[in-house]
Every structure is written in structure tokens, then in C-alpha cells.
Amino acid sequence: MSAKNHPDFMEEKEHLDYTLGYVKENLESSIKEKQRIDQEVSSAKRHFDSSESQSYIGLMVNTMLQDRVELRVKNLEKAEGRPYFARIDFKEEGKKVPEKLYIGKMVLIRDEDQELIIVDWRAPIANLYYEARLGEAGYLCPDGNISGDLTLKRQFTIDDGILKEIFDIDITTNDEFLQTYLGANADNRLKDIVSTIQVEQNQIIRADMWKPLIVQGAAGSGKTTIALHRIAYLIYTFEKRFNPENFMIIASNKLFLNYISTVLPELGVERVKQSTFQDFALELIGEKLKIKDTSEKLIRFVNNNTTQTEIKENVLLRKVSELKSSILFKEVLDDYVSIIEEKYIPNEDFKIASYTVFTYDEINKLFLNEYRHLPLMKRVQEIKKHLTNGLKRRKESLVERLQYNCDRTVARLKSTMEDTAERRSLIIEAIDFKDNTIKGLEKESKKVVKDYIAGISKANPFQYYKDFINDRELFHKLLKEKIADEDIEPVRKYSLVCIRSGLMEIEDLAPLIYLKYCIYGMDEKIPVRHVVIDEAQDFSVFQFYVLKKIIPESSFTILGDLCQGIHSYRGTMDWKDVMKYAFEDSNCQLLTLEQSYRTTVEITEAANSVINKIGDSNLPLSKPVIRHGEKVSVIKKDSRAEIANDIREKIKEFTKAGFKSVAIITKTMESCEDMLSYFKKDKNSPYIITGNEKEYKGGVVIVPSYLVKGLEFDVCFIADGEGEQYKDTELDAKLLYVSMTRPLHKLYIYYTGTLSSLLNDVGR
């Protein structure tokens, strides 16, 4: 309700004014404090003397103070216009009066008396706001369970320091309050949702960090947003144990990373590691490999192929991808590594001079049995230690023997011969022989271990991978009964072409990391403790498997939507596979988010009718939050030019009405370019998203259906809804579904000729 009509308006206004005044005053003094510390740090850096420990300690302390005051300034700046969004009154058991707690994006404590002015939304007690109902309630904190009575839950709309609305609520968030947020227009970035997080979202954000968590969330259910809030929550909760750098987001492309990049700073989080799987994999493999554009294969599938050859080629492409993305291929590589392992140690005894220190069998047994738990190269390091120790012992016993023999010879000569020149010469000869032999042994012992180890292969993982694909006989042997006989050679040949052309595919990265892991181990300890993977339906089970293997100390939050699995040939079709193979079912939780917050009831229902055409009852549909809008318009035109004209007119109208982001979505890049040609002469012509850009600028864009995933716009125009474009296939249905679930408010679907049968139930 309008704040002024609320009975507590005056009380709340006074409190807000007080808080704003405090924030302002504090901001001014904190800025001064910051300037002072900045100056001190820069002067300390200029006069830094590394040999003086006092100088080092001083600089460290000042840098820490600098970080702290910088954070305080940032927090206060954030609190300037809207210091909090909610209030709860909670009477803890045993206390007489309820405590009034104002919840905001950051904590604010009054310096004078340590009074809590604003509670951080991530604090344990703030959970009452997100999950508890009025009445008996409790929350879990490091001291245990705190119970009491929740007497008030209140939400505020505060705009630029002005109290606009007050809602007293019981359940999580009031519909009206949520609606205000959902009804807002999208600029070019995702935003934070701290004030309207829903119960099921909150449970994901605050879920146990150490249990792997998979979230199947419908389009628009807030997966990306929640992923970012979860990181902010975990960083806050584990502030003392981990740094932001210990958290990592892996997403499908750089554009998407850029799209989400503003939310974390908004939530007060910086320095979190962000990467695409491809970049991260290349960093791990450590080879300068060129990788094909990840959309290239999809583009081939998306373009409607006509010739039999093209159709045949595409079938092969799918098979290659499916194989290399599967756990089956990991098993094939396990067999391959076993073969490498058998021949890894050269069939040679380890000798010094002509004396055998260890036989080949002894060494190989150690390699294959004793050190089996280690990667091959790590075993070699152990063997090296073993050889060195054995050599030392052997050398000592040889020296002892030589000394003993020499002493005996000398004694014998002395007892059997007169002290003549001949006897002296024989004694010198014996001593020289001993000394020279020892010298020889010393010299040889310096290099025998090195030479033996040098005989062991040091090929890099990529070389092993190439060798495997090059070796026709071996490839066939290991793939037999794994895939159809007639597919083995085409798969090998296709892979061979990739290798020879120097362009690998994203599907080759998990196998390469795996080979590196098995043969070399991961020396670089990856300092990541929690990995969040978004758009996870595009990741294969093998990719999840290797990530888990190489960062075993990390836990994972995996979020995706199978309905949007447009890369299903290399992605995940069933979360249960991920649970079973990547996490070996160990405590892995699967949660679902069905409610969609992005779009209207009408648009969600239309999109669901398309996904229903696939006829797969396992595909989880989304449920719209109760926000109604216009019906989805399905519009027939005689030509593309007419479609472009209509879109142009509508864009003008919507821009006037305040909509900030608009997308014209076509199925392929070719049709994007065709669409753009009609806008070329316009003053503010839209631009095409190609997938190569690192920055997302927003505004009016033209985008192919396979690149629109993850993004959202106020209004979307699907410019080519005809049957010729979108056939009755699973991939086309998913592409349409993804495209249709992007708008917040309005969706128009245009076509010429005949409408795609996938859209038969839309607009009815």
C-alpha cells in the first residue's frame, strides 16, 4: 500500500530519515578516512624497504585497513538511496521485547555503541524474512537454533531516499511487491533480487556448501540470478575461511559472463573467478590448441539440410559429439591409459656399471602395483626416488666390497711378498684399481637414474590423444562393442581430420583434461573451493566428471534447464547421469524450480505448448508467476520486408513507452543478416549479436535463436516462425522455446507462407 496510508508511516519515515542521515554522515567521514589511508599506503609503497620487517608489516596493516574502509565506503554508497528493503520484529525466547531488524544489502553497525543499524540479507537471522511465517519461528546460526516469535514482516519500496510503499506480509513476499519488481523493464544487465527472493530460491542460495547441488530450473525461474546470490551468500558465510578467488563461475560463453557481470558487484562481491569451460580447460591442458567455434556444429544442425550427404554428415557429427561427451569414452580412455601403462617403463634392468640394481620386472611391478593409485608421471617420480635410494645402497655395498677386496689384496701381498719395488707396484695397482673403480661408480651413478628416467615417455596429453586416434588398430580394438562397428572408422577419420587441420572441438577438451589427469596428474593445485556452473544442460557428463576429478576439494552448484538443451548432442539429457557418474551419487541433491518469474502467464503458456510438441513427459515445464500480459501475437505477412516494417513501427512505439531492450530473434545467422538488411538505412539500426562479442550492450538487437539463451528483453519479435524454418523436430522445438521464453512483457511471432506446426497452439 502507499506508504502514507500505512498507520506506521511516521515511525518508518523517521527511522528512514535517521538511517539516511547516519549513512550520509558516515559516508563523508569514511571517504575522508579512505583518502588518508590511500595516501599513507601510497607513501609507504614509495618508501618501501624490503629488508625491513617493520616496513613490510606497516604496509600489510595499512593495505588491510584500506580494503576495509573501501568496502565500507562502497556499502555506504549503496545504502544512500535505499538502505534497506524489509523489517522484521523478532522476540527471541527469554527476551522481553522484540528486536526490530532492518534488512538491507549490507551490514551497517553504529560505531559508537555497536548497534546493528542494517542487517545483511545473508545473515542467519535474515532467513526469517525469507522463510518464516508470523508466529513461532526460528533460525539456525553458528550458536545453534534460535527460536522465538516473529511478530512483524514488513517490506518497503524506497526510491532515492523516499519511502513510497509499505507492505505488511505473512508469507515470503507479497505478490504486489513482487509484481512491482517483475513488471519493471529490463536494461542490458541482470539485476539483484535480494528483496524478493522466494522460499524455494532461498533454499538453493543457502543450501549446504559441501553437498553437490543440481538445480533443474525452468526458463526464467531465476537460475542465473540465484547462482550469483548463492556465491554472494557463501562468500559472506565463509568469509573467514575463503577468499572470493576461491569461488568460480563457469558459463557457456564470454558474452553471458559479461551479461551477468554487474550483479556480483551489486551484491558487494568482487574478485570471483569467472571463466568459460573452454578457457578453463585450455588453461589446464597447457597447450596452445585452437578450438572450433562452439556454435559451428549447432549451426549445421540448425540450417535445414537438404542433400543426403549433408544429412549423413550431420548424423556422423552427432555421433562423434555424443561419444566424446559420454562416460563411455572416459572408459575407453581408461583402457587406453592401461595400455600406455603396460609399456610405460622401458624393458630394461636398472644397472650401475655391469651390476643390476633392480630388474625391469621389479621396477615394473612397483609401477603397476605399488604406485597404482598415482598418475603415471607421479609414479615415475616415485620410481626415481626408489632408483636413487637403491642406487645409493648398491653403490655403498660395491664400494665396501671394493675396499674389502683391495684391503685383502694388500694384506695378501704384504704377507706373501718381500717389500720389493714389485710388491709396492702391485699394492699401488690394487689401490688405484679400487680408487678408479669407485670414481667410475661415482661418475656413473650421477647419470644412471637420469638416463633411465629419460627413457620413459614424456609425451604431452595431446600427443597421446593424437597417437590414439592415429592408431587405427588400437582405436578399433578399444571401441569395439562400445559403438556400432560401422561407426568406428568414420568417427576416427573425422577426429583425424580435426587433428590434422589443427582445429579441435569443445568435445575433445574433457578427454584431453582426463588424459592429462591420468598421465600427469594436476600439479597446479586449483585454489577453488566452490564452482557454480550455469547453463549446465550444455555440459556433458564427462565434463562434469573431469571437473570433479581435477578439483576434488571443491563443491559444486550446477544449474540448468533440460528444455533449453539445444546442444543436447554434447550436453546432458538427464541429471541423474550427472549424479551417478560425476558425483557417484554421493549426497548429491537435485532440486527443481518450476516457477518462472521472467515472463507473463500468456507467454509461458505459449512457450510450453511448443515444448509439449516434443512429447517428452520428462521435460520439466515452467509455471508462470501470476503476472498477466498481452496474448502472444502470431502475425502473417506476405514478405520479410513487411515483417521488418511492422517490427520497426512497433519498436518506435515501445521505445516511446519506455521499454529499454528489444530482440529480433531469427532461427539462423543467415536470417539475422537478411533481417538487418531491412534496417540498414534506419537512424538507429539494430545490431547483430554474433557470439564473439565480449560485451553485451543491450538496446535493440538481432540475434540467432541459438545465441539468445540466458538473455532477456522487454520485447521479443520472432521474425521467422514459418514451417520451413522450424520443423517438427526436437532441436527446432527447443530453439523456439528458448526464443519464446526471453521476453519480459511482449512476444510477437511473424511468419510468411505456412506457420510452423510447432506454433499451432499459440495465440489460440
Ligand SMILES: Nc1ncnc2c1ncn2[C@@H]1O[C@H](COP(=O)(O)OP(=O)(O)OP(=O)(O)O)[C@@H](O)[C@H]1O
Ligand atoms: N524472486 C525473484 N524476484 C524478482 N525477480 C526475479 C526473481 N527470481 C527471478 N527473477 C527475475 O526473473 C528473470 C529471470 O531470471 P534468470 O535469468 O536468473 O532466470 P534463468 O532461470 O537463469 O532463466 P533462463 O534459463 O531462461 O535463462 C530475471 O529478470 C530475474 O530478475
